[in-house]
Amino acid sequence: MNSKTIANKLAELIDANEKECASLEKMIEAHGVIGFFQHLHETTHFSTECLEKLRAVQVIIDQTLEISPLSLNGGIEYANPPYE
Amino acid sequence: MPTLHTNEKHADDFIHSLHQLTNIPLRKLERYSKSNQVINVLEHPHVLEPTATQLQKLEQLSAFLRSYRIVSWAAENDKQTIRSPEQAGHFFTAYLEGMKDHEQFMVAFLDTNNRIIETRTISEGGLNYTFVHPRNVLKAALNCDCASLILAHNHPSGSRNPSPEDLKLTQRIVDVFSPLDIQVLDHIIIAGNGYVSLAETGSLPRAAERPANYEIFPISVQEPQNRTYQQESWNTAEYEEDWER
Numbered sequence: 001m002n003s004k005t006i007a008n009k010l011a012e013l014i015d016a017n018e019k020e021c022a023s024l025e026k027m028i029e030a031h032g033v034i035g036f037f038q039h040l041h042e043t044t045h046f047s048t049e050c051l052e053k054l055r056a057v058q059v060i061i062d063q064t065l066e067i068s069p070l071s072l073n074g075g076i077e078y079a080n081p082p083y084e
Numbered sequence: 085m086p087t088l089h090t091n092e093k094h095a096d097d098f099i100h101s102l103h104q105l106t107n108i109p110l111r112k113l114e115r116y117s118k119s120n121q122v123i124n125v126l127e128h129p130h131v132l133e134p135t136a137t138q139l140q141k142l143e144q145l146s147a148f149l150r151s152y153r154i155v156s157w158a159a160e161n162d163k164q165t166i167r168s169p170e171q172a173g174h175f176f177t178a179y180l181e182g183m184k185d186h187e188q189f190m191v192a193f194l195d196t197n198n199r200i201i202e203t204r205t206i207s208e209g210g211l212n213y214t215f216v217h218p219r220n221v222l223k224a225a226l227n228c229d230c231a232s233l234i235l236a237h238n239h240p241s242g243s244r245n246p247s248p249e250d251l252k253l254t255q256r257i258v259d260v261f262s263p264l265d266i267q268v269l270d271h272i273i274i275a276g277n278g279y280v281s282l283a284e285t286g287s288l289p290r291a292a293e294r295p296a297n298y299e300i301f302p303i304s305v306q307e308p309q310n311r312t313y314q315q316e317s318w319n320t321a322e323y324e325e326d327w328e329r
Contacts, residue, residue, distance in 0.1 A: 001158075006151050013105065013144040033155050056101035060145070061152060063098050064123065064182075076284055077168040078198070078269050 003029040014053035020046050098122055106141040108134060127184040153178035165198045169281035172272050176236035180274040187214040189237040191221055193230035201228045211240055213304040216253055218260050225266060232267040242276035249303040254282060255289045256301055262292035
């Protein structure tokens with residue numbers, strides 16, 4: 001999944017205009033999508049409304065993705081395949 | 085109690101954020117959250133009977149969160165290899181967690197270094213079933229010259245028990261790939277916030293038992309044995325008559 005795809009999804013969600021969409025793409029390409037949210041406070045490329053929505057996305061990310069999935073069994077590694 | 089306050093604050097922030105992104109009225113979200121987990125609104129988007137625009141926003145939010153999980157996984161695993169059930173569980177969780185409205189069957193095709201060549205959705209079904217066509221898995225595997233593969237699907241009900249069909253399907257796929265020296269490394273089941281690995285539980289078949297069978301195969305979620313409520317019998321004839329009128 002490239003920066004453009006993820007930037008487009010985010011732009012759609014926050015109703016970003018064309019200019020903001022281009023900024024999203026550039027920033028996600030530079031920092032990665034995780035880094036983008038970490039650098040959100042430094043940015044001046046977005047309208048107040050857009051910034052508020054981006055912060056709202058960040059809250060939802062933090063609250064829905066903070067829990068690592070649990071293995072319901074033990075922990076093993078796959079055996080080395082015969083071709084190696 | 086500080087924990088309670090933190091949780092309340094989190095729920096409040098979540099509700100306000102959801103309102104901001106979807107325009108679902110704040111009062112509606114607050115009322116719902118008093119007796120329900122507000123995350124349901126994302127997992128079951130129709131639960132608050134949203135307008136078409138609100139529904140579209142919920143779907144866009146879920147699609148973005150799924151992409152975010154996949155990209156996060158890739159960032160943490162820069163070689164994009166899967167060497168353990170734990171890594172496989174995390175990988176498929178990115179795709180299938182929170183999918184509560186239908187079952188989806190996926191396969192990751194790996195090279196000789198367990199690097200992911202391709203991940204593909206093979207089929208999507210209903211609330212507690214899907215159909216898998218082994219021929220489609222075989223075709224995709226040969227097209228990308230994989231050395232091994234990992235199967236995965238979700239249980240929307242959150243049931244952690246592999247159904248008898250899950251186990252039979254795994255054996256069927258092993259029967260297809262074993263003669264071709266393509267190893268089936270695991271079958272991951274995403275259930276609630278966790279996953280079950282057939283390799284970890286020792287339920288993964290190691291060798292082919294029968295000649296390959298390419299017939300379409302249904303898989304469904306096993307219902308708990310200790311159900312209290314009786315399921316009503318569904319008299320289809322009665323409804324068919326209605327349809328005919």
